[in-house]
Amino acid sequence: MALLSSLKQIAGIESGTISKEFMPEFFKLVLGTISLPIDLPGTNYRRGFQARKNIVGMLRQLIEERRASQETHNDMLGCLMRTNENRYKLSDEEIIDLIITILYSGYETVSTTSMMAVKYLHDHPRVLDELRKEHLAIRERKRPEDPIDWNDYKLMRFTRAVIFETSRLATIVNGVLRKTTKDMELNGFVIPKGWRIYVYTREINYDPLLYPDPLAFNPWRWLDKSLESQNYFLLFGGGTRQCPGKELGIAEISTFLHYFVTRYRWEEVGGDKLMKFPRVEAPNGLHIRVSAY
Numbered sequence: 001m002a003l004l005s006s007l008k009q010i011a012g013i014e015s016g017t018i019s020k021e022f023m024p025e026f027f028k029l030v031l032g033t034i035s036l037p038i039d040l041p042g043t044n045y046r047r048g049f050q051a052r053k054n055i056v057g058m059l060r061q062l063i064e065e066r067r068a069s070q071e072t073h074n075d076m077l078g079c080l081m082r083t084n085e086n087r088y089k090l091s092d093e094e095i096i097d098l099i100i101t102i103l104y105s106g107y108e109t110v111s112t113t114s115m116m117a118v119k120y121l122h123d124h125p126r127v128l129d130e131l132r133k134e135h136l137a138i139r140e141r142k143r144p145e146d147p148i149d150w151n152d153y154k155l156m157r158f159t160r161a162v163i164f165e166t167s168r169l170a171t172i173v174n175g176v177l178r179k180t181t182k183d184m185e186l187n188g189f190v191i192p193k194g195w196r197i198y199v200y201t202r203e204i205n206y207d208p209l210l211y212p213d214p215l216a217f218n219p220w221r222w223l224d225k226s227l228e229s230q231n232y233f234l235l236f237g238g239g240t241r242q243c244p245g246k247e248l249g250i251a252e253i254s255t256f257l258h259y260f261v262t263r264y265r266w267e268e269v270g271g272d273k274l275m276k277f278p279r280v281e282a283p284n285g286l287h288i289r290v291s292a293y
């Protein structure tokens with residue numbers, strides 16, 4: 001669902017033939033990026049490269065079709081292709097690279113956070129009650145068929161808190177990458193210029209001085225808005241490279257939660273394995289039994 005939503009917003013790909021071909025290749029690419037770099041037939045690494053080639057081919061064809069049709073598209077691909085509006089003219093290779101990056105960054109984070117929110121809400125009925133209250137209050141002011149809009153989204157204060165707390169406790173992204181631009185000394189150790197470093201942010205999320213009772217799932221802590229602007233708030237990275245899709249991601253997850261909690265109740269089937277390293281995932285899925293609310 002998260003990938004389909006990204007495909008639609010980013011490249012205007014509706015569910016259908018292209019998305020059916022695109023999705024399996026994309027999942028292979030995701031697996032390939034966090035695999036051991038062993039380039040032999042059958043490894044995830046080799047499959048990831050092959051999948052990237054196939055994805056590049058599909059996106060190239062999409063770009064060519066759009067150019068031939070002369071239609072205007074208001075998705076991200078459309079903006080990147082509008083040469084007269086962009087100060088820097090992007091080559092097709094750069095456009096494709098950007099589309100893959102944005103799809104990748106925007107899909108996995110959103111889908112994993114949504115999955116972990118479903119898990120934590122199931123395990124914490126009091127939080128689910130509070131969340132449902134917020135969304136039912138929004139629905140009360142609307143007809144059943146009315147979609148939610150920006151004004152409704154702005155009222156979702158507790159939902160935002162649930163998303164941050166899910167992101168913190170599950171540590172959906174466990175660090176950020178940087179490259180040193182000069183020799184740097186840190187606690188007596190020198191990190192030479194040009195080294196690539198991985199800033200592991202998971203420990204910060206569990207620091208009891210920053211987040212009292214850090215292993216508790218407590219969304220209420222985020223109702224204090226100042227927590228979002230602390231310099232240790234690194235759930236979406238920091239500085240000039242901070243996640244540009246932060247608000248889009250939160251809006252997507254909030255929309256999913258809105259419909260999920262107002263229309264359904266669910267139970268876990270049980271027995272599913274959840275992994276936190278090297279990334280948060282349920283290798284065989286998190287299976288739930290869903291019924292109407």
Ligand code: HEM
Nearest residue numbers: 105106109110113173176235236237238241242243245249
């Ligand atoms: C809950 C959802 C999300 C989380 C937790 C998340 C988290 C992150 C983190 C931690 C980074 C690294 C930032 C840094 O290096 O300082 C990042 C980068 C990035 N994210 Fe997100 N992200 C989310 C959603 C999205 C969405 C929806 C998009 C786009 C559709 C997106 C696009 C990107 C891009 C393009 C970068 C690279 C930015 C750069 O290097 O300049 N993200 N994200």
